[in-house]
Amino acid sequence: MKVLVTAFAMDAHFNGVVPLSWALRTAGHDVRVASQPALTDSITRAGLTAVPVGTDHQVQAVMGVMAPGVFALHRNPDYLENRPELLGAEFLEASASMLTAAFYAQINNDSMIDELVDFARWWRPDLVVWEPFTFAGAVAAQATGAAHARLLWGPDLFLRVHDRFRQALGEMPAEHRDDALEEWLTWTLERHGEAFRPEVISGHWTIDQMPPSVRLPTARPTVPVRFIPYNGPVPAVVPPWLRADPERPRVLLTQGITERSTGFTGLPRAGELLASIAELDAEVVATVKAEEREGLPPLPANVRVVDSLSLHAVLPTCAAVVHHGGAGTWATAALHGIPQLALAWQWDDVFRAGQLEKLGAGVFLPPHSEGASAGRVRDKLGQVLTEPSFRQGAARIRSEMLRTPAPSEVVPTLEELTGRHRSPGGRSPRG
Amino acid sequence: MPTTPTPAPAAVPTDSELGRHLLTVRGFHFVFAALGDPYARRLRGEADHLSLGELVRDRGPLHRSALGTWVTADGRLSARLSDDPLLAVRHPGTDGPQEHVRDNVWETWRTCHVTPLGEDLLTPAAAERDRLAALLGPVLGPRTCPAWQTDAERSVHRVLDGLPPRFDLVRDLARPAVVGSLATVLGLPDTARTELLELLPACGPALDSTLCPPRLPAARAMARALRRVRELMEAAVSTRVTDPAGDALSALLAVGPEGGRDPGDTVTAAVLSAVVGAEMAVVTVANAVMALLAHGEQWSLLLADPGRAADAVEETLRWAPPVTLRSLITQGEVEIGGETLEADQHVVVLVDAAQRDPELYADPDRFSLDRPSRPGFAHVALAGPDHVRLVAPLVRLQCTAVLRAVAERLPGLRPEGEPLRRGRSPVVRAPLSLPLAQK
Structure with missing residues (x-):
């Protein structure tokens, strides 16, 4: 079959679609990956076939204006800790409105959507797989x-x-129902002669890469698939020092590629954190951007600072990892059974970090709290290194993940679901 | 017969262009509301509008909102700004409709003139506004308007005649009474009256939509309804051009520069009365009835003397004005509240908060019919250098006629539920419905 994969142009969001794209390819399917032109190099470097569509999005510039307000609203603990039943209508309306204006409708710019539709009308895919914010795919x-x-x-x-x-809206008088996301998708679909359907938000089904104990059910069809690390634009190279076991327990300190490029970071200043962690009986490896490295204080001999590293190359040699909570870092560490110390503060990072602690596989330290000083991070990390329960907890998550079907194993399921949901014979070129 | 030249219509934005613009401005409101900005919180539609007004006043006579708009809730300053020729509804030195749909709001931060109406109804150029004022003065001006009182009252009573024991304040009383009196005064045919009644809810968001983006379907419905209102008025006016009668449209057609007739301006005056005037009158009637029913002793005063309806209207205009946010643009460098503002700055007056400034009004939260007759009483609810001032006399006439009739004929009125207000209505805070019963 023909599979059109799409993710808006941001590496962290693209990385997650690469292993399944390859699984589909090696199963013999024709796979093309569409995004804004800015992602073309990342797509082709991943060995995939790129379809650049539209002009580049401007979400970075928009977020420059909007981020403080967006983050101010979404620091809501009920939201971050996955307690949606506690969220009030006023918060939900504000959240949907500002995220649609500042994020969804930005990363899915009109020209990108329109050229993607044009391409699909010509190429006629059987299946479209979309990154969950890339509504253009739907x-x-x-x-x-x-x-x-x-x-x-x-x-x-x-x-x-x-x-x-949606539930809160249903409880309101009809005159007050305001769903910015549905409104935007309605006029976007109408531009292409289509009426809004709820599947444009939910997909016909969901492919979920999280381990079962971190997955969130939504009462919709879900295909679980094992997370496979793909490190994205960072070249996956194993340096000589990584070809032998470390003499002391190795600790990796890293912040994700998105926080590195956007500057919205929750991590304490790298220099202070490094100096403190280095007091432990451990070998510390830290990824620090070249320009930040100049500002670092002189560091002890047990610290190795590198510009970037392929996480799936270094993590199997580590005893623990300290990070910002991002999806790729979290899942790569989880797959390798490495205890984690997550300084998570935004979006799903917080829920994932909380689950980590609940499952005994690591520690969650909200970085903006009093309790996240460099000294406290060091002490907590010391605990993670010395108490075997963390390693055991991490191993439990790892075995959950290994029991989940690999991308290659879910391809037949995707074929079957495609046959069930595809309109028979497709549609005429103009809808 | 001289006619007003109509400016070339602006290209109509596509649904995607307009929708994205409205969405973006709404996003701005939510983002800065989340950061605590009281003006943004007002626009976003937070419930406690009066305490947000107090927060604005706490920041001094004038401050710059995080949205870039200068805002004031100061009573004295608001009175001054209502009369300052350096503050107007248009950007200085621009022609044609005031629209920012195709601007990149992320760069310009322009959150004034949010929704294009397809015409300059709410943003007349100074020359047009002065022409309309000169046209309306001899017919529906502050001194001349009372002449239509009997006509207005007659049509209001006709609406009351048909009220069932249980009815809705807005749908069954305020809106039909306001449209009925408007149609009678202007001399519209019955078919136009009926259609106007159906069109009015869709026109409703016009005043709100200058500062608060409506949902896209509402914006489109509003533009369609406005076009249709204009067609109705054009038809009514053209009838009166050939067949004059004793109504206000005929009288307006008889006024004009050097006694000539200007059907174009008469049509615009009629559209303003129907779109801006009727919305303000419906809202004021509804606000007045709600205020009176919530303040039993004031309601008793009016029942004892329905002739005090005018006092009830004036106090309602102060206590719950129909336009709570007035949007202005500086026409040149101007000093306001200790700040020097450049030309082309956006200034918003929080009228409702300014009219509860304790510096100007003793016990400002109290609703009292005795207040308007006290020496020095004034409010700015119908002031301003814009469309609001033009329709003010007719709005007063309509509201007074309705309240007087209600006091005379519905003394046992009581609420039978909670009022519902329109969504995205931070400017007008438009009541949509309130179930009422008469004994």
């Missing part, structure tokens, strides 16, 4: 009668909160 699928599925990179906080929002 629009193109509906416009061409293709089956379509969301491919999650993390727990499905978004759809859970959206479901709660």
